[in-house]
Amino acid sequence: MATAKPNKKAAAVAIDLPECPVCMETMSAPIFQCQSGHSLCNSCTQNLMPPICPICRQNLTQMRNWQLEEIVAKAKVPCPNKSAGCVYTMVSVDMEEHLKECIFREMECPLGIVFGKCSWTGKLKDMMEHFKERHTDHCNATSDEEVELTNVDIKNDDRHFFLVAQTKFLFIITVKIDTLQNMVYWTIQHIGSKKAAHDHIYEIHVLSKQNPRRKVVFTEHCFNDAIKPEEIFRQGKCAALPLEMLVHYIKDKKLSFRFFIKRIPPAPKANKNDKGDGKNDNKPGPKGPGPKPKNPNQDSKPKQNGAGPSGKGNKNKAQA
Ligand SMILES: [Zn+2]
Ligand SMILES: [Zn+2]
Ligand SMILES: [Zn+2]
Ligand SMILES: [Zn+2]
Missing domain, CATH: 2.60.210.10 (Apoptosis, Tumor Necrosis Factor Receptor Associated Protein 2; Chain A)
Known part of the structure; x- marks a missing residue:
């Protein structure tokens, strides 16, 4: 189990998502199979006339390819605006949310959206230039x-x-x-x-x-x-x-x-350190996230001298 998990992850990242052999679109659920096992996308399965697999000429079926659907759902896919410069990759269910806020998407003039009267569409990087040309009173x-x-x-x-x-x-x-x-x-x-x-x-x-x-x-x-x-x-x-x-x-x-x-200066690093300290430190301190790594070491020295071998033993376990 322990070795299988990392392999799975590596496969999910490295894989090229399969395309439907008919329409060449990237596969997404539901995925159907022909009688001999070729996979086709939903729209091709429903619309092919006659309903025959273009690869092997066998009949199409309503049999799902669950494993492939699972792989597709877990795989990270690049943003469709990759060619415009977006480096974001995501699982397919997150695509819709990302496309709403992708800064490389085709955008409408935000002033046009509010007041009408402007039909500009373009990329975010060109928006300020557009405002300087057309809406000088709104970018000053x-x-x-x-x-x-x-x-x-x-x-x-x-x-x-x-x-x-x-x-x-x-x-x-x-x-x-x-x-x-x-x-x-x-x-x-x-x-x-x-x-x-x-x-x-x-x-x-x-x-x-x-x-x-x-x-x-x-x-x-x-x-x-x-x-x-x-x-x-x-x-x-x-x-x-x-x-x-x-x-x-x-x-x-x-x-x-x-x-x-x-x-706002980023704070998550401090949180991670706090969690790490909490895990390494077995003694429940009065201030949970407070103590720095140095303090337990300083504490252990008097224990070696004063509290005897038992105190030392506990400390070693805690550090290991
Ligand atoms: Zn298709
Ligand atoms: Zn086939
Ligand atoms: Zn994007
Ligand atoms: Zn405009």
Whole structure:
């Protein structure tokens, strides 16, 4: 058993997924067989007329090839956008989720999605260039610089959209005045994966045009662009102010805010070390994840001197 498992894994990674001999598409469940055992995909099995195997001329059957289906389900397949640069591989059930957030997919203009009037489609890497050519008013917001919205009126629904590039990442800022909810909302979304979005937090500083000492600051996690801003607003996981408060920040129909987007330093390594320490350390300490590897060694020395051979023996077992 112990030797079989690694072999299985290696096979799953190395294997080239079988193609249907008729349509040449990569096989996916359900997979059917002819009378002599050739495997065909579902659509070819249902649609071939007459229902005869093109390889051996025997009849097709409704017999499934369960083992092959299992291999296909476990195998990691490359992203269909591989030729565009995506290096992601995944089991086929995860494909749909990934394609929603693959940064190498063909994308629509996000401004066109919100306001219409733009039919641009293209790759993420060309999106900022498109904005600089066609939507200059929607890509001029810069981190830590005052963004001034004009013609702001809390009696009218309104929406502002900015595309922001920070390091190699793209973000969308949405500001929405919602007279029905009587609220103004800000959210910053990362165009890309959920995980990358979660690695970023943003701050919104709303600055009063009437009194420079007045300011409200929000700190929130970024969402990715797979979720609609309206859903983020509905969940309340965004910067938001009641419109009667916003009034005090507007002057001459102008409203200002600053924003900051920060990447959160990765933390999982620290967690792994903590777990490792916990496993090696047999003594239940008062602070579970706290003790460093050095402490048990320091503890063992006095034990060798003071507590006798039994203490030493236990310690050796613990270390082995
Ligand atoms: Zn086929
Ligand atoms: Zn056949
Ligand atoms: Zn991809
Ligand atoms: Zn556009």
